[in-house]
Amino acid sequence: MATTQTQAKTKALTPYQVKRYSRHIIMPQVGSAGQRKLLDAKVLVIGAGGLGSPVAMYLALAGVGTIGIVDFDTVDLSNLQRQVLHHDSDVGRPKVESARDTLLSYNPELHVITHEAPLTSENAMDIIPNYDIIVNGADNFPARYLVNDASYLAGKPLVDGSILIFDGQATVFLPGKGCYRCLFPEPPPPGEVPSCAEAGVLGMLPGLIGTIQATETVKLIMGVGTSLAGRLLLLDGLDMEFRSVKIRRNPDCPLCGDNPTVKELIDYQVFCGLA
Numbered sequence: 001m002a003t004t005q006t007q008a009k010t011k012a013l014t015p016y017q018v019k020r021y022s023r024h025i026i027m028p029q030v031g032s033a034g035q036r037k038l039l040d041a042k043v044l045v046i047g048a049g050g051l052g053s054p055v056a057m058y059l060a061l062a063g064v065g066t067i068g069i070v071d072f073d074t075v076d077l078s079n080l081q082r083q084v085l086h087h088d089s090d091v092g093r094p095k096v097e098s099a100r101d102t103l104l105s106y107n108p109e110l111h112v113i114t115h116e117a118p119l120t121s122e123n124a125m126d127i128i129p130n131y132d133i134i135v136n137g138a139d140n141f142p143a144r145y146l147v148n149d150a151s152y153l154a155g156k157p158l159v160d161g162s163i164l165i166f167d168g169q170a171t172v173f174l175p176g177k178g179c180y181r182c183l184f185p186e187p188p189p190p191g192e193v194p195s196c197a198e199a200g201v202l203g204m205l206p207g208l209i210g211t212i213q214a215t216e217t218v219k220l221i222m223g224v225g226t227s228l229a230g231r232l233l234l235l236d237g238l239d240m241e242f243r244s245v246k247i248r249r250n251p252d253c254p255l256c257g258d259n260p261t262v263k264e265l266i267d268y269q270v271f272c273g274l275a
């Protein structure tokens with residue numbers, strides 16, 4: 001499949017990898033070279049919860065070689081209705097440990113890096129710059145703005161997703177081509193948008209949106225297809241309708257606009273009116 005030129009440039013796949021990823025390798029859009037890119041990629045998944053679970057699981061199965069996971073929480077019984085990385089026997093364990101064990105059980109060649117801490121303005125720039133792509137599974141507004149700002153400041157693509165009740169959305173923010181603040185300059189007043197803990201979420205919704213985020217991530221890694229950058233994909237799970245709306249960079253965006261005012265990470269609890 002691969003040309004000798006490609007083989008000379010990249011490390012050859014092992015016989016185990018050729019067999020394991022054979023359904024990828026026969027695809028002209030992937031091939032040995034694309035699989036090699038996946039094996040060499042480093043992806044950071046924010047949160048080992050509803051969205052982070054299917055994202056990390058499918059990236060692991062696809063052979064994304066290094067997967068970082070940030071989470072500070074422990075597995076709660078109420079997580080098991082949707083968070084496929086965790087099993088009944090994991091209740092009470094740190095989510096990053098449960099996630100690592102599950103991912104390695106799927107694919108023992110993975111390199112899983114666990115960051116057992118909340119992502120904060122203090123640690124974000126120590127973690128995010130070490131990865132190629134950031135995938136957002138944050139479940140609250142301070143974390144969502146923090147991940148957005150840190151990814152932009154570090155020059156990393158951000159594959160964004162969110163879910164609530166029967167609804168979900170996903171998009172891709174490429175540095176300099178728009179960001180979450182272009183779309184939502186101000187956080188909603190505290191309490192106006194309920195959390196999944198307050199309003200609920202259908203167990204499959206994170207699977208649907210997380211799988212889309214994983215798909216966008218591997219497309220970015222391999223450089224194939226048309227990404228969701230510039231489009232916000234909206235899912236109405238109750239009527240099962242997908243639609244996408246065009247989004248664009250806002251020249252007045254305080255982060256990625258022409259005259260930015262946000263040049264470093266801020267206090268996101270205060271910004272969201274929670275401190």
Ligand SMILES: [Zn+2]
Nearest residue numbers: 179182253256
């Ligand atoms: Zn922006």
